[in-house]
Amino acid sequence: MKELPVLSAPPSLAASSNAGVREVALIGNPNAGKTTLFNALTGLRAKTANFPGITVDVRKGRLSLPEETVELVDLPGLYGLDALSPEEMVAEAFLRGDVIGAKVPDVVLLVLDATNLSRNLFLASEVLELKLPTIVALNLIDAANAAGISIDVERLSTELGCPIVPVSARTGEGLDKLRLTLEELLTDRQGATTQMHPSCTTGCEGCEFAARYDWANQVVGESVKSPSDLGQTTARVDRWLTNPFVGIAAFVAVMLGVFYLIFALADVPMTLIDEGFARIGNAVDAILPDRVTSRPTWMASIFASVMAVFAIGYRLQKARWSVLNTFAAIGFAAVIALLPVEDFQSLLINGVIAGVGGVVVFLPQICILFFFISLLEDSGYMARAAFVMERLMRAVGLPGKAFVPMLSAHACAIPGIMATRVIENRRDRLVTIIVLPLLTCSARLPVYTMVAALLFTGTPATGAIVFVGAYVLGVGAALSTSWVLKKSLLRGEAEPLVLELPPYRRPSLRNALLTVLDRATIFLKKAGTVILLISVVLWAMATYPKLPEDQFPAAVADLQTEAETTQDETLAEALLVEADHLAAREQLEYSFAGRLGRAVQPVFAPLGFDWRINVGVISSFAAREVVVSTLSIMYGLGEEGAEEDTQLVKTLHRQTHDDGRPVFTTATCLSLLVFYVLAMQCLPTQVVTSRETGSWKWAIFQLVYMTLLAYSASLIVYQGAHAMGIS
Structure with a gap:
């Protein structure tokens, strides 16, 4: 077994360790029903923590026993303790007490799949060798019985040297007995007494693996009887x-x-x-x-x-x-x-x-x-x-499991990035996270709608080409970028997919709902607070400094005066709204955001943008669709104008530069469309990227490369259109 680095515990883990609450480590193979058992034992009393430096979730929940309440620590699912992956490193370090600020667990709750003991017992052999107080939850016992699998639990308990409780986490069968047995073990603190074959611990890697599998097959042969046609339907x-x-x-x-x-x-x-x-x-x-x-x-x-x-x-x-x-x-x-x-x-x-x-x-x-x-x-x-x-x-250098997150990203990049948790290899997961925001999400649709209306007014069928082209461009950019990343920065081919094909089972509705609650809570707590803070900063940039009253255009005062003198209440209200919109536009131009828009005009001028479009680009950093309402304010319509597509489009068509040239030409519209297809204009996605990668480094890289890609592509489109005589 290789030497493991010493890890630091997250504050939540260290705090619980110092609070006198006893800990139970929950460990098992993937597909053994470990998460379902965790949810069944803890209910809604769960929270999530990360070990520093690696993106591995360690869920914790309070488990109520007859005489006390303990902390149940849900370690990542794994097949062995070889420390070849971050998950295995975390699990073994935690079990051995090599996590700074966290203690050795008081009891290990080992989850075994009753329908596939041969494979599960390999991990069991490694865990039991640690000689920690261990209890086995023989999960999916209902599925085993339905398949005609007969297990001699007493014989199996003798072979493993620890208590075994048959349970069904999905139905709740055996959970009360599991709690009682767990409390008894917490009181006795007796370690596992399994006697492995000597070659299991000789250090000879090939001998060790072979010996463990031989031992597992021997135990199964003596304790389990299975029908001859088991698995034929699944096959x-x-x-x-x-x-x-x-x-x-x-x-x-x-x-x-x-x-x-x-x-x-x-x-x-x-x-x-x-x-x-x-x-x-x-x-x-x-x-x-x-x-x-x-x-x-x-x-x-x-x-x-x-x-x-x-x-x-x-x-x-x-x-x-x-x-x-x-x-x-x-x-x-x-x-x-x-x-x-x-x-x-x-x-x-x-x-x-x-x-x-x-x-x-x-x-x-x-x-x-x-x-x-x-x-x-x-x-x-x-x-x-x-x-x-x-x-x-x-x-293109991506694993097969990346397909699901990429489909998810067409609804929203945020759930797509969160769905990359199904990708075990960190490098493959990083590449997938980095390219996902290039895929067209629902937040881009208002921009596409506006540009389509500007390009093809009155021709919906032709305007549909904009949507198709934008989707194809996003997919092509994502696949091309992933190929480049796997050949350069994250060099290497995607690792071969080695996975277990578990038996088909009826899914648990309760487990699905608890998973939803868990992920929703994580999203709101981790991402929501940061998004709120930066939203306030963006508000301040658009609000300050205040435009002095004597610098407001005379038209504002004229509209207000006309509203006060007219007898028509409807007209008066419309005049006041127009005055407010004009004042808001002037204030936005005078604000830090407006000044920034003019300051970056030399940068964006080659793309065909004017300073007001620049303000829209800056304001939409938090969310892409904000550009529509920002442009409506900048051009005197107010946020309500964003809901009137016809009025907004007509107003934008009338806008001109200081020299009289129209602002929204065909070349500018195409350039703006390409920019929003490829640019990272979504603060929530940035926050979730940092959360899922465990560092702001990759979120910043994502922002920089997508911005450069969007700028370069828009520059080529705008200048190329002009070269071809398209204005």
């Missing part, structure tokens, strides 16, 4: 589902159905979320006063409210207040309290509420995606799908 089905042609067709049909359901089912909740946050914004607008009678009272109440929010947040996160955190909270609360009332209102509506809404709106797609992925994985189908797609994906 017949697999002949079709793993066929190079039928298997691919079946997989495409299944995934088309899944993603149709994602689009269909997520549409209503996403609309409701959008409308809900809009109502919240309107309610805040109605509740907050236009002015305050006592400025000190207002400041004190805002300061106290912000501090209360910090206190509640720390309480929910179970984090400790430090001196630095205290000063940071006080400083932030003081800044917020000093804001004028109208700015505080804008911060809540356009910063906080819009920022949170921009995160939560992705939640339905994420939940639906992981619900179906969980069902497909539990059924055993996903392993077959990965097998048949392997040859196609390897042609």
Whole structure:
């Protein structure tokens, strides 16, 4: 066994270790039902932590026993303790107590698949050799009984030298007995007494592997009786589902159905979320006063409210207040309290509420995606799908399992990136994560719609070419980039796909729902907080500095005066809205964001962009679709104009440069389209990339290469169009 590096425990692991709560390590092969058992034992009382330096999730949950509550640590699924992968390194380091800040587990709960003991006992032999107090959960006992497999549990317990409890995590069978036996073992603390063959520990690698398999086969031969026709039905089905042609067709049909359901089912909740946050914004607008009678009272109440929010947040996160955190909270609360009332209102509506809404709106797609992925994985189908797609994906340096995340990314890159967790090899997973945002997602559709209308006004059939071309360009760019990365920065061919084809099983609805809850919680906690913070920063850039009142154009005052003098209430309201839009456009131009737009004009001028398009590009850093509403404000329509496609398109067609040339020419529209197909204009994706890779390094690389790619391609398109006489 090779020497392992010493790892540092994440704060959550170290904290629990120091809190006097005893720990139970849950370990087992993939497809042994370990996650289902974890969910069944802990219910909703689970959280996720990462070991530093590697992207390996270690889930933890509270397990209630008759006399005490213990911490159940769900280690990654693995086939052995050879420390060849990050998962194996984490599991063995944790079991041996080589994780700084975490102790050796008090008990090891080893999950074995009752339908496939021969394969499971290899890992069992390595775990039992550690001589830790160990209990075996013989999972899927109901499936074994249904298949006619008879297991002599007492004989098997004697051979393994530890207690064994037959269970079915899916139905709950045997879980009460498992809890009682676990508590007894925690009291006795008796280590496993398995006697392995001497050659298992001689250090001869070939001898060791052979001896372990011989021992496993011997134990199975003495303890298990199986029918002669076991697995024949599965083999017949697999002949079709793993066929190079039928298997691919079946997989495409299944995934088309899944993603149709994602689009269909997520549409209503996403609309409701959008409308809900809009109502919240309107309610805040109605509740907050236009002015305050006592400025000190207002400041004190805002300061106290912000501090209360910090206190509640720390309480929910179970984090400790430090001196630095205290000063940071006080400083932030003081800044917020000093804001004028109208700015505080804008911060809540356009910063906080819009920022949170921009995160939560992705939640339905994420939940639906992981619900179906969980069902497909539990059924055993996903392993077959990965097998048949392997040859196609390897042609561009990607593993077969990358196909599912790439399909997911056409709904949204965020669930696609999160779905890359099914790819075990870190290098392959990195390449997949890096190229996924190039695939067309739903957030790009408003931009495509606007550009299509600008290019082909009144011809929907021709405009559809824009959508088809954009999708093809995104897929081609993703595949080409992955090929280049695997030949350069992440050199090497995709590793061969070695996987187990598990038996087909009926998926667990409860397990799927718990998986959805777990992934949704991780997404909101890890990504949502950062997105909210940066959204507030973007709000500040678009709000400050304030344009002095004497610098507002005279047209604003004229519109306001006309609104006050007219007797027509409808006309007065329209005039005030127009005045507000004009003032907002001037304020945006004067703000840091507007100044930045003009500052970068020399950079974007070769692409055919004017400074107002630049502001749209900058403002859409948080979300691509923001460019439509930003352009509507910049050109005097306001955010409401973004909903009136005809009005927006007509207004954009009328815009000219200072020298009278039209802004939105055919060349400029094509350049803008290519830029948004290829550019990284999605802050949530950046946050999730950093989360999934364990470092901001790859998120920054993703941003830089996609920006350079988008700029280069747009430059070629714009200058090439001009060279061909297309203006």
